[in-house]
Amino acid sequence: MKTLTAAQSKKAVGIAVLSALLYALYPPIAKVVLHNCPPITLSALLYIGTGVGMAIILPFVYWLLPDMKKEASLAKTDIPTLIAVVVVNILAGILMNIGIELSTAASASLLGNFEVVATTILAFLFFHEKVGRQLWLGVGLVFIASCVLSTDVSHLTINWGSILVILATFCWGLENNFTRVLSDKNPIQIVIVKGMGVGLGTLIVALVDQENWPVLPIIGIALLLGFLSFGVSIFFYILAQRYIGAARTSAYYALSPFLSTFIAIMFLRESVTFQLVLQR
Numbered sequence: 001m002k003t004l005t006a007a008q009s010k011k012a013v014g015i016a017v018l019s020a021l022l023y024a025l026y027p028p029i030a031k032v033v034l035h036n037c038p039p040i041t042l043s044a045l046l047y048i049g050t051g052v053g054m055a056i057i058l059p060f061v062y063w064l065l066p067d068m069k070k071e072a073s074l075a076k077t078d079i080p081t082l083i084a085v086v087v088v089n090i091l092a093g094i095l096m097n098i099g100i101e102l103s104t105a106a107s108a109s110l111l112g113n114f115e116v117v118a119t120t121i122l123a124f125l126f127f128h129e130k131v132g133r134q135l136w137l138g139v140g141l142v143f144i145a146s147c148v149l150s151t152d153v154s155h156l157t158i159n160w161g162s163i164l165v166i167l168a169t170f171c172w173g174l175e176n177n178f179t180r181v182l183s184d185k186n187p188i189q190i191v192i193v194k195g196m197g198v199g200l201g202t203l204i205v206a207l208v209d210q211e212n213w214p215v216l217p218i219i220g221i222a223l224l225l226g227f228l229s230f231g232v233s234i235f236f237y238i239l240a241q242r243y244i245g246a247a248r249t250s251a252y253y254a255l256s257p258f259l260s261t262f263i264a265i266m267f268l269r270e271s272v273t274f275q276l277v278l279q280r
Helices: 006-024 026-033 039-056 058-064 066-070 076-102 105-111 114-126 133-149 160-182 187-208 216-244 246-253 256-267 274-279
Strands: none
Touching (some): 006 026, 006 216, 006 246, 006 256, 026 076, 026 105, 026 216, 039 058, 039 187, 039 216, 058 066, 058 187, 076 105, 076 160, 076 187, 105 160, 105 256, 114 160, 216 246
C-alpha cells in the first residue's frame, strides 16, 4: 500500500465508494430489465458485457496501472480453477436474476451480505481457515437477518425469491474460495476470462431453455450494466485496494447493499418492510 497525501487518500476513498455505487446499480436496474428480458439471458448479457467491455478498456487499465502488466498471467495450470469459477458463476448468475425477479431489488441487495456467511463457512469447513469469534458473531448476525428477509412474517411463508438469492451468494462464496488459487495472477485478465466464459456458458443455457431474445435497446442496457456493475466496479475496487488497503476498501464497498436499497426505494417505489428494517 502506497503512502498517500490527504488529497490522494480522499480520491482513493472516492474510487472505493464509486465502486460500491456501480455495483449497487445492478439489482434495481436488473429488476426493471427483467420485465423485458428472461433471467438466464440477462445473466449471459451481463457477463458478456463485463468480458467484452473490460477487454476494450484493457489498454487504458495498463496505462493507469502500468505495474499490472508485470503481474503473472494466467497459465494452463489455472484452467481447472477457471472452469470451476465459470461453472459456479453460471449457476450464481441465473439464481440471482430469478431471485431478483421473484423478490424485490431492495431485499436482494441486502441479502447479498450472505456471501460473507457462505465464504466464511466454506473456508472454515473445506479450506481449514481459522475464524475468530468476532467474525463468527458477524456471520451469525447476517445469517439471522437473512432468515428474517427470507420469511414473510405476516403469512409465515417462505420467500422463494430470497432463497434463490441466498443460494446465489452461496455459489459466490464458493467462488471466493476457488479464486484464492488465482490471487497472485493478473486480476483484470481474470475478470475478462471469467466474464466471457460465464457469459457464453450462460448463453448456451438460455438457448437450450429456448428463452425469448430481448429487443436491441434492452440488450444494450444489459451489456452496459454488466460492464459497469461487474467490470468497472471490480476495476475501481482493485484500484482503491492498492492505495488504501483491503480492509478500508472492503469497509467502503460494504455501502453497496444500502445504496442499492436506497435506489430501489426511491426510484422503484419499493416498500420499506419490517424485514428490511431489521436487516438494515
